[in-house]
Structure formats: C-alpha cells, structure tokens
Amino acid sequence: MKKRQLLIIVISLLCTQRSFAGVSDSLNVTDIIERSLQREEYYNTYAKLPSMLRFWDKGDFALISSGYSSSKGDYTHPQLLFSRNLLEIKTESVKTLSKKGLRFFGSVAYTNGNASTGEWNLSYYLPSNGSPFYYMVEQEGTWKTQSYDFNVAIQKSLSNRLSVGVAFKYLGDLNFRTFDTRNESYTLDMQILPSITMSFGEKSFATMGLFFNRVKNESAIRNKYQHGTEPERYHLFLNQGLGTWDNSPSQMRTIDARYGAVASFRYLKGSKIMDFIYSIYIADEDWLLKSVSTLQERKENIARYSYFCQDFAVRYRENRESGSWISNLDIKNILGTGAVYKETVGLFQDNYELFKVKANLYLAYLRERSLLRRVSANINFDNTGQNDFNYGHTIDYNNLEGTLSADLSLGSIERLNFIIGGYGSYKMNISGKHNPMAASGNFYNTQIAMPAFAYHTSNFYRVGLVLGTEFNLRESQRVEVNLKGDFIKPVSISNYESSASFTLEDNYMNISVNLVFNF
Amino acid sequence: MRKFNFTFALIALGSLLAFSACEKQAPELSIIQVTLKASAAFNGVTLSNIPVEITNTVDNTKKVVLTNPAGVAKFEDIAPSTYNISSSLELSPEIAFNYTGFNKAVTINATLSSITVLPLQTSVQTLTLDGKAGGDLVIKEVYSLGAANDGYAIMFKDQFFEIYNNSDEVQYLDKLYVAFLGPTKAGQNANDVVLGLPLTSVVYASKILQFPGTGTQYPIQPGMGAVVAINAINYKELKPLAVTVDNTKAKFDTYAITWLQSLGRTGSTFFDVDNPDVPTMNCIFLNIQNNGFFNMDDYASIALVRLSANPTETIQDPTVTTSQIFYTKIPVTAIIDGVDILAKSSSAAFKRLPANIDSGFSYAQANGSANYTGKSLRRKISKTLPTGRVVVMDTNNSTVDLEVVTPPTPYSYDKK
Numbered sequence: 001m002k003k004r005q006l007l008i009i010v011i012s013l014l015c016t017q018r019s020f021a022g023v024s025d026s027l028n029v030t031d032i033i034e035r036s037l038q039r040e041e042y043y044n045t046y047a048k049l050p051s052m053l054r055f056w057d058k059g060d061f062a063l064i065s066s067g068y069s070s071s072k073g074d075y076t077h078p079q080l081l082f083s084r085n086l087l088e089i090k091t092e093s094v095k096t097l098s099k100k101g102l103r104f105f106g107s108v109a110y111t112n113g114n115a116s117t118g119e120w121n122l123s124y125y126l127p128s129n130g131s132p133f134y135y136m137v138e139q140e141g142t143w144k145t146q147s148y149d150f151n152v153a154i155q156k157s158l159s160n161r162l163s164v165g166v167a168f169k170y171l172g173d174l175n176f177r178t179f180d181t182r183n184e185s186y187t188l189d190m191q192i193l194p195s196i197t198m199s200f201g202e203k204s205f206a207t208m209g210l211f212f213n214r215v216k217n218e219s220a221i222r223n224k225y226q227h228g229t230e231p232e233r234y235h236l237f238l239n240q241g242l243g244t245w246d247n248s249p250s251q252m253r254t255i256d257a258r259y260g261a262v263a264s265f266r267y268l269k270g271s272k273i274m275d276f277i278y279s280i281y282i283a284d285e286d287w288l289l290k291s292v293s294t295l296q297e298r299k300e301n302i303a304r305y306s307y308f309c310q311d312f313a314v315r316y317r318e319n320r321e322s323g324s325w326i327s328n329l330d331i332k333n334i335l336g337t338g339a340v341y342k343e344t345v346g347l348f349q350d351n352y353e354l355f356k357v358k359a360n361l362y363l364a365y366l367r368e369r370s371l372l373r374r375v376s377a378n379i380n381f382d383n384t385g386q387n388d389f390n391y392g393h394t395i396d397y398n399n400l401e402g403t404l405s406a407d408l409s410l411g412s413i414e415r416l417n418f419i420i421g422g423y424g425s426y427k428m429n430i431s432g433k434h435n436p437m438a439a440s441g442n443f444y445n446t447q448i449a450m451p452a453f454a455y456h457t458s459n460f461y462r463v464g465l466v467l468g469t470e471f472n473l474r475e476s477q478r479v480e481v482n483l484k485g486d487f488i489k490p491v492s493i494s495n496y497e498s499s500a501s502f503t504l505e506d507n508y509m510n511i512s513v514n515l516v517f518n519f
Numbered sequence: 520m521r522k523f524n525f526t527f528a529l530i531a532l533g534s535l536l537a538f539s540a541c542e543k544q545a546p547e548l549s550i551i552q553v554t555l556k557a558s559a560a561f562n563g564v565t566l567s568n569i570p571v572e573i574t575n576t577v578d579n580t581k582k583v584v585l586t587n588p589a590g591v592a593k594f595e596d597i598a599p600s601t602y603n604i605s606s607s608l609e610l611s612p613e614i615a616f617n618y619t620g621f622n623k624a625v626t627i628n629a630t631l632s633s634i635t636v637l638p639l640q641t642s643v644q645t646l647t648l649d650g651k652a653g654g655d656l657v658i659k660e661v662y663s664l665g666a667a668n669d670g671y672a673i674m675f676k677d678q679f680f681e682i683y684n685n686s687d688e689v690q691y692l693d694k695l696y697v698a699f700l701g702p703t704k705a706g707q708n709a710n711d712v713v714l715g716l717p718l719t720s721v722v723y724a725s726k727i728l729q730f731p732g733t734g735t736q737y738p739i740q741p742g743m744g745a746v747v748a749i750n751a752i753n754y755k756e757l758k759p760l761a762v763t764v765d766n767t768k769a770k771f772d773t774y775a776i777t778w779l780q781s782l783g784r785t786g787s788t789f790f791d792v793d794n795p796d797v798p799t800m801n802c803i804f805l806n807i808q809n810n811g812f813f814n815m816d817d818y819a820s821i822a823l824v825r826l827s828a829n830p831t832e833t834i835q836d837p838t839v840t841t842s843q844i845f846y847t848k849i850p851v852t853a854i855i856d857g858v859d860i861l862a863k864s865s866s867a868a869f870k871r872l873p874a875n876i877d878s879g880f881s882y883a884q885a886n887g888s889a890n891y892t893g894k895s896l897r898r899k900i901s902k903t904l905p906t907g908r909v910v911v912m913d914t915n916n917s918t919v920d921l922e923v924v925t926p927p928t929p930y931s932y933d934k935k
Contacts, residue, residue, distance in 0.1 A: 223888075235886045243578065243598070247886045248709070353544055385543065389638075391598045392546025438548055438598040441580035 693732025706866025762893025
C-alpha cells in the first residue's frame with residue numbers, strides 16, 4: 001500500500017510541475033489572506049460540485065507547502081489527543097485550459113508524525129460518523145501516524161449552458177501503536193463524485209451530482225506478544241454503544257459505504273454571488289469478521305451502523321471596490337442507528353442511536369489595501385444526543401462557541417508584506433443531560449462517559465495569534481511563511497468535576513509553522 | 520447588505536430548526552423478580568430482609584436488593600443480558616441447631632447461573648436456600664495460573680494448593696484424596712463446550728492424588744496450613760524477578776513418573792521433578808495416557824475428598840469425539856470441601872461442582888485470560904481470634920469466599 005501511494009505522490013508532483021511550468025496567475029491574488037480564502041473557497045463550494053469549476057473566478061494557482069504542527073495539553077477529550085506532532089508536505093493547484101474548455105484541480109499531501117492518545121482508545125480516532133463501534137483498551141497509547149491524501153477534479157464545458165465534472169479522492173491513513181503489541185490501523189478512503197451544471201440564463205445555475213464514498217479500515221488488534229506462554233497485556237474491547245461492548249472481539253475489517261447526491265443553485269445579482277448547496281447520503285458501516293469458520297456457521301457481518309447524513313450550505317459573496325463581504329452557513333445533521341448481530345436469534349438488534357446537528361455561521365468583511373485587512377465573526381453550534389437502548393443510557397448536550405477575529409496587513413503587498421492576526425473565542429455549554437440508567441455501574445459509564453461528558457459540557461476560552469509574511473522570490477514566485485498558535489483554557493466544569501480528566505489549571509496549545517511556495 | 524443579512528439569518532434559523540427534530544427511542548430495560556425459598560431441611564427460616572445479588576455476566580456489574588416480608592426481591596430497570604443470581608444467609612449456632620442438629624454456625628446459599636433476560640421482559644425466578652455445616656478442613660488457596668515475568672523458565676511448574684485447618688481441633692490429612700475436576704474447558708474460549716453430565720450425585724475427576732500416611736502421621740494443627748506443590752522447588756531463587764513462589768516449604772509434592780512407568784506409561788521429565796526431602800502424594804488417577812503429570816488446569820476446580828477406598832468408576836467425556844477421555848466419578852457426599860474456579864465471570868455454565876458444595880464460582884479476572892499472571896485465589900479471612908488463629912470464610916460459595924491475590928501466599932494464615 002505504501003509503495004503504491006508513494007508512486008501516486010511522485011506522479012502527481014511531476015504532473016504538477018509539468019502542468020504549471022508555464023505562466024501562472026497565482027500571484028494575481030493579492031496577499032496571504034486572499035490566497036487562503038481562495039483555497040477555502042475551493043473546498044467550501046467547488047470540491048462538492050466539480051462541474052461548477054467552470055465558474056471558478058479566483059484564477060489558476062499552484063503551491064507547494066511544508067509545515068510542522070504541534071499540539072499538547074491535558075484539556076482535551078479523555079480518549080483523544082494529549083499531544084501530536086505532524087509534518088506535512090502538500091502540493092495543490094488549479095489549472096485552466098480555456099481553448100479546450102477544461103479546468104483541473106489537483107492536490108497531494110503527505111503527513112507523518114507521532115501522537116499520544118488517552119485511555120480506552122485503540123483506534124487512534126473516534127468515529128467521525130457517529131458510529132459507536134471502535135476498539136478500546138484501557139492503556140493510553142503512543143502512535144506513529146502517516147497519511148497520503150490525493151484529490152483530483154476535472155471539469156469540461158460541453159456547451160454554453162452545460163458543464164460536467166468529476167472529482168476523485170484517495171486517502172490512506174495509517175496509524176500504529178508504538179509499544180505494547182503494535183496494534184495497527186489502516187484506513188483507505190476513496191470517493192468519486194460526478195456532477196453536471198446547467199445555466200439558466202446569465203444569472204442562475206443549477207447543479208446535480210452523485211457520489212459514492214467507501215471507507216475501509218483494516219485493523220490488527222493484539223493483546224499479547226506472539227509467543228507461546230506470554231500473558232495477555234490488557235483486555236480488548238469493541239465498543240458498541242454507551243455501556244454495550246464485546247470484551248473478546250475478533251479480528252475485523254470495517255467497510256463504510258456511503259451513497260449520496262448533491263444539488264446546488266447559484267444566483268448572481270450584480271456583484272453578489274449566492275450558492276445554496278444541499279447534499280444527502282445514506283451509509284452502512286459494516287463490521288466484518290476477517291475469517292469465518294464454516295463449521296461454526298458464524299455470520300461474517302457482526303455489527304452495523306446505518307446512518308443518514310444531510311448537509312446544507314449557503315455561500316454569499318459580495319465584491320465592492322472598497323472591500324468584500326463573505327458569509328458562510330453550514331448545517332450538518334447525522335441520524336444513526338447501531339445494531340449488533342445476535343447469534344441466538346439470528347438477527348441484527350438495534351442497540352444505539354445518535355442524533356447530531358452541527359451548525360456554523362461565518363461572517364467576514366475584507367477591506368482592500370487597508371491596515372485593518374479583515375474582521376470576522378463566527379458562531380459554532382453543536383447539538384449531540386446519544387442513546388443506548390440496552391441500558392437506557394442517554395447523553396445530550398448543546399454547545400455554542402463564538403469567535404471574533406481581526407487581521408492587520410502591514411508592509412507592502414508588492415514587496416515584503418506582514419500579516420498580524422488575532423482571535424478570541426468563548427465556548428459555552430447551553431445544556432447537558434446525562435442519565436446512565438442501568439449502566440451506572442458499567443465501566444463505560446464511570447471511566448469513559450462521565451469524563452467525556454465533563455469535557456463536552458465544560459466552558460472554555462480560546463485565544464490565538466497568526467503571524468505571516470510574504471515576499472517575491474522571483475517575479476512569478478511568491479513565498480509565504482505563516483506562524484499560528486492558539487491557547488485553550490477551561491473556565492468552568494459543569495458536570496462530574498471529580499471524574500474529569502482535566503482540571504481548571506490545565507490547558508491545550510496548538511502551534512504550527514508553514515512555508516508556502518506559490519508559483 | 521442589511522436586507523441580505525436578515526434573509527441570511529432567517530435561512531440559518533429555519534434550516535437549524537428543520538434539522539433539529541428528534542425523538543429518542545424508549546429504553547428496552549427489563550425486570551428480574553426473585554422469590555427466595557428454603558430447602559426442606561431449612562424449612563421455617565426467616566426469608567425477609569435477606570440480600571439477593573444479581574451479577575450481569577457481560578459487564579460484571581452487581582446489584583443487591585433486600586427481600587420484602589414475602590421473601591421477594593425485585594430488580595427493576597436492569598439491562599437485558601445474562602445474569603447470575605445468588606443469595607446467602609448465615610444461621611447462628613443456636614438457630615442452625617434447630618435444622619442441622621449441630622451447635623455450629625452454617626451458611627445456606629442458593630445460586631442461579633446464566634439466566635437470560637430479554638428486552639422488556641420480567642424474568643421470574645426462584646432461589647432455594649440450602650447448605651451444610653462448614654468443614655473443618657478447607658481448601659485455603661489455589662495457585663494454578665502460572666508465573667508472570669518468568670522468561671518462560673517456570674510457566675506453571677510452580678503450581679500449588681493449600682489445605683487449612685479451620686477448626687479448633689487437630690485434623691489429619693492421612694489418606695484423604697484430592698480430586699482435580701474435569702473437564703479442562705472452563706469457558707475461556709468461545710468454542711468451549713459444556714460437559715453436559717449431571718452434577719447431582721457425582722463430580723468428575725481428571726486427576727486424583729491421595730495424601731500418604733496411615734491415619735495419624737500427618738496432623739495439621741488448628742489455624743495451620745499444608746501446602747501441596749506440584750514441584751517443591753524454590754522458583755523465587757531461580758527467577759528472582761518473576762511473580763512466582765518458593766515451594767520448598769511445601770508439606771507435600773507430586774511426582775508421577777515412577778508410578779506411570781510402573782503402569783507402562785511415560786511421564787514428563789521436563790515438568791515433573793521430585794524433591795526427595797518432601798513427602799510425595801500418592802498417585803491414584805491421571806486421565807492422560809503418556810507425558811502426563813499432576814498439574815492443575817489453568818482454571819482449576821478441586822475437591823478434598825474422604826473415601827474408604829480408591830474410586831474406580833469412570834465415565835467417558837461425551838464432548839470429545841476425536842479421542843477417548845475418561846473421568847473418575849467422585850460421590851458428592853464424600854467431598855469435604857471444594858472450590859469451583861472457572862475462566863471468567865460469564866463461565867457459569869462450566870461449573871464442575873454442585874451448588875451444595877460450592878453455590879457460586881470464582882475467577883481471577885472477570886474477562887478471563889489470567890494464565891501466566893502470577894495470580895492466586897485465596898480464601899478470605901472471616902475473623903481472627905484473640906489466640907491469633909485465623910478463621911477463614913466458608914459459606915460454600917467461592918464467589919464470596921475467595922479473593923484474588925498476587926503473588927501467591929502459601930501459609931499466609933498460619934498461626935504464629
């Protein structure tokens with residue numbers, strides 16, 4: 001797998017070099033802030049709608065970047081990252097072949113690092129899709145981690161009214177525990193997304209797309225060294241809910257197959273652009289035994305998480321001579337059900353449900369050639385509800401985080417430019433309710449649910465600083481150096497203070513440095 | 520922009536509300552209702568206000584409820600799962616005299632194992648308390664799991680068990696038997712099959728040893744123990760960093776090679792070592808034809824037995840079809856004391872002793888896989904008398920009576 005991915009990276013880098021050896025208009029974009037918006041704009045809108053690349057108005061660009069990020073602290077989710085150090089190399093570009101009506105996007109990234117995670121985590125991450133299924137072990141973990149991320153999109157204009165596009169994603173994520181019995185986790189995430197865009201006059205554009213996303217995980221879980229008389233070093237668990245677990249899981253692979261559709265509508269009015277994007281998918285995450293004995297007549301599929309996800313986004317851009325307004329609204333909703341196969345009755349029995357809504361509202365105003373380059377406000381809302389039917393164990397919480405930020409532009413855009421930015425945010429828990437019911441004595445409740453609930457329902461503030469500089473290396477080559485850091489500190493613990501994995505004296509810090517070569 | 524912002528805010532709010540409707544599924548909890556009764560022998564004992572305990576064999580959580588005046592304990596809002604249910608009542612010497620004819624305290628027990636409770640079900644169960652007066656000689660400790668951190672030099676060669684005089688009179692070990700109970704399967708693996716033979720009048724021994732002596736050669740004083748080691752060797756000296764034990768102070772050891780050779784069979788020179796300074800147990804029965812020795816199973820149920828002659832009646836293991844495995848039948852009435860040690864909390868179906876000998880069972884780790892951990896199962900202390908003599912717990916329920924200790928503790932209760 002490694003060789004194949006390395007080959008892809010090399011080929012992609014060569015392609016990038018060949019494609020963009022000519023004149024690039026990367027530098028038409030004025031400064032670091034504009035350039036970061038350019039990339040965000042791609043991922044916010046065009047990555048979901050490749051046929052819309054026809055209307056990409058930010059110009060071609062190409063970059064190679066390398067960065068280092070480090071995070072550390074005790075104020076974190078008790079199962080997740082207490083520290084992480086990552087090195088990333090990335091290349092990304094958009095290229096237009098106007099005469100042929102083609103536009104391309106490509107990106108390749110490689111990360112390598114190490115991390116330490118909390119107790120009851122043998123999967124490195126917790127499932128992002130809301131699944132209750134993951135491997136657990138009491139001991140904390142130290143990890144080596146690598147990822148290979150490859151994205152490409154192609155758009156072709158078929159006529160004045162019609163445009164088609166297709167996007168591919170290939171992500172390999174490899175995580176290894178570095179001591180004990182070297183547990184391993186390999187994830188391969190592949191997606192294909194074709195779409196078609198139709199113009200209705202000069203101002204209205206509609207897009208329809210379909211996508212298939214397959215996330216496959218192969219784990220090697222071991223709790224003893226592979227010698228004859230070695231004792232088990234620890235007990236393995238497969239979590240199945242909020243207290244429901246299997247304490248002797250077999251070797252399994254996981255396939256999460258997602259089938260979805262996306263629809264969007266763009267409306268132009270003067271200098272205003274408005275996009276409405278709605279995507280929806282249904283998915284089954286199946287846990288399959290790696291080996292099945294025909295003698296035992298055991299079913300291969302022993303657990304399933306079925307979920308439905310919808311994502312609604314609104315993008316608004318208004319460009320004026322003095323500056324521009326940017327507004328983004330994102331709302332994501334997941335509704336999932338976990339089921340475990342019961343051999344005694346020969347059926348899947350539902351035992352878990354999840355409901356989650358995450359919303360984000362971002363408003364920003366950018367001033368051209370001004371000391372105060374950007375001001376922005378952001379509101380994040382998170383509503384999560386979990387329910388384990390076996391135990392009647394429920395967890396619900398609502399959180400809100402508000403952020404204000406400002407960026408100053410110093411120096412000369414033409415020569416040496418400096419950006420100094422800062423932001424501050426406050427996260428508050430609006431409500432939280434935890435009822436373990438029949439799981440009150442279960443170790444999942446006392447050692448996982450209670451510390452996690454203490455973390456989720458705590459309030460914190462976050463302050464951050466961004467320093468950036470940019471200068472021309474040659475006429476068509478511009479270099480950026482960015483330094484970012486933020487500091488998070490809890491201010492109150494609303495629930496289970498004595499069970500929390502942190503105290504009010506703890507904190508969490510992130511720092512990153514990034515060198516970007518634009519050409 | 521102002522008009523737009525208002526529109527945008529409306530869209531945001533409307534979208535959020537549209538995405539927020541959710542109603543949770545009701546929990547699928549269950550009820551267990553237990554009615555406590557007494558056996559015919561103890562008919563008339565008060566059954567009110569007696570603790571009844573349920574153990575969820577999947578997550579190992581316990582819950583205790585007291586019986587009401589009608590002798591009923593009701594467990595509400597419990598997770599559907601598999602449960603062991605138990606209750607225990609200690610009768611004072613005065614009360615016990617009315618039922619047993621002996622002026623000696625007795626504990627009566629009852630256990631139900633592996634009761635499956637389905638979602639939303641009310642499971643109605645009956646527990647019948649029964650028991651017999653505690654023995655004078657008891658099995659105080661069983662160390663069968665093998666050494667930890669030994670670099671594979673010891674493995675399970677350091678096994679021992681200890682017999683303890685829990686009475687105030689001298690007892691004699693001469694001619695008593697010790698039976699290692701079969702089958703080896705103790706519920707560790709998902710593929711383990713239950714033996715399926717009845718446990719009402721006999722239990723099934725895979726190995727039998729007998730204490731040497733003529734009748735009064737091997738006395739055991741009140742509050743003192745006698746260790747029987749598989750090999751009477753100082754393993755601590757051999758591997759100082761291992762979790763193991765010095766077995767040179769054992770009162771007896773085992774050695775099967777000479778006996779097996781006399782029967783035309785072969786022993787195991789690697790695992791079986793004789794210490795000539797320590798009296799050797801008599802070999803009576805070993806259900807392995809060749810290369811066998813008197814080691815205990817990892818999860819070892821053993822019984823101390825008084826019989827007038829060697830037991831000889833055997834029965835074939837019905838679960839093994841690829842070879843012939845035989846067990847020797849031991850009458851339950853001949854058992855002085857027995858402890859059921861199984862692999863894990865969910866192994867109740869693999870019990871090797873009937874409830875009137877051991878109404879529960881014990882394990883070193885709730886999730887099993889405790890071999891090569893240096894863990895040992897030891898009887899708890901009931902009380903220490905002013906004379907210094909330790910009286911150990913003997914409620915005929917090893918779930919209650921035994922505790923897990925590391926490292927093993929031979930002679931730890933011996934009166935100084």
